[in-house]
Amino acid sequence: MKRALITGITGQDGSYLAESLLSDGYEVHGVIRRSSSFNTGRIDHIFDKLKLVYGDVTDFAAISSIVAEVEPDEMYNLAAQSHVKVSFEAPAYTASVDAVGALNVLEAVKQRSPKTRLYQASTSEMYGSSPSPQSESTPMHPNSPYAAAKLYAYHMTRSYRDAYGLHASNGILFNHESPRRGPTFVTRKITMAIARIAAGKQDRVVLGNLDARRDWGHARDYVEAMRLVIGMDAPGDYVVATGQQRSVREFVDAAFHAAGIPIVWNSARDTARDALTDEVRVSTDSRYLRPNEVDSLQGDSTRLRKATGWEPKTSFEELVREMVNADMGSVR
Ligand code: NAP
Ligand code: F7E
Secondary structure (H helix, E strand, O other): OOEEEEEOOOOHHHHHHHHHHHHOOOEEEEEEOOOOOOOOOOOHHHHHHOEEEEOOOOOHHHHHHHHHHHOOOEEEEOOOOOOHHHHHHOHHHHHHHHHHHHHHHHHHHHHHOOOOEEEEEEEHHHHEOOOOOEOOOOOOEOOOHHHHHHHHHHHHHHHHHHHHOOOEEEEEEOOEEOOOOOOOOHHHHHHHHHHHHHOOOOOOEEEOOOOOEEOOEEHHHHHHHHHHHHHOOOOOEEEEOOOOOEEHHHHHHHHHHHHOOOOEEOOHHHHHHHHHOOOEEEEEOHHHOOOOOOOEOOEOOHHHHHHHOOOOOOOHHHHHHHHHHHHHHOOO
8 A cells, every 4th residue: 555645734735635645545644733723624524534643844853753654655745835925924934834844844755765755836936927838947036935935945856856866846836726725815715705795795805916817727636737746757847737827807707607696897997886886796905915926827737748648627617616616505
């Protein structure tokens, strides 16, 4: 039986990845954090099948002894402070988790279990202001503390592979979403708000930059790509993306459409109308803007597709519908 160890198992991706590995007969170990409130909601349905241990990637001693104890065939480092806007407010904390935390994982594998294959959760945010479409050969110009911390982890993963012969790979994943997406990321914020609007519990959703463009896929498809990356004979770095781009505004339109709710945009131009109608569903507030924005992400995942045959199975419309339906079904 193969053994996998996942940091960040309680997150969106960790939960789908754990399900996928369990269904293939893996023994799945996960590192969870002590929290004052429950943080295992995404894995409660598989809780009894998992081997969970408390730990934190900033705690080298703990991570090192977990790696030595489990000696996993595959390790997925998904743990992160993953919110870009929060990283501007907590840059040092973000660096300690996303950069030094990843280094701790690399060192633990190198020292205690060098045959373990390692997957590092790298991100399209690292491209920052580089023009789209972005591929493995596109220069990286990180725009946020999150992106800079992740870029450090990306380079250290490459460096440990080259220097010490570790089977360590980067998946450079573009945005991926699902009904399990954290509620403060824009897609889930929108679909949760729509469910509450439909239930008469909220009148509008207040957003930041509507013009940013993202390449949105489904997390379920992207964890399969992680497994293909780690499963390759030779380690390497691979972009994972749908290749299609939409603006935040287009996501809003698609989500309201999926819910069957007519939408009226509020803007500086039609505040008079805002006062006259109860149909305004969306408005903007500068409090949701970032000090620096990544305007346009669109991935070119040709390298992974050619090497493994991977393709996303879920279309943008299906993703939006699944998220809207899930939130409409569980509105509180
Ligand atoms: P997520 O939902 O925010 O999950 C992050 C996970 O990391 C949670 O399990 C969290 O635990 C854990 N964590 C945070 N700090 C930790 C620490 N110091 N030690 C141990 N665990 C810690 O993120 P996600 O969307 O699943 O993303 C997974 C990974 O892929 C992250 O590294 C993210 O940066 C990266 N990524 C995500 C995307 C995307 O579009 N989703 C794209 C590219 C890359 P708690 O549950 O206790 O908070
Ligand atoms: O923002 C804009 C915002 O926070 C997407 C993380 O998983 O993907 C994610 O990072 C866009 C940005 O994701 C709101 O300005 C407008 O342009 O959903 P997001 P992100 O910043 O792209 C990458 C690949 C990761 O690696 C990260 O871990 O939407 N936007 N209005 C808003 N964003 C938020 N959160 N909230 C708003 O009200």
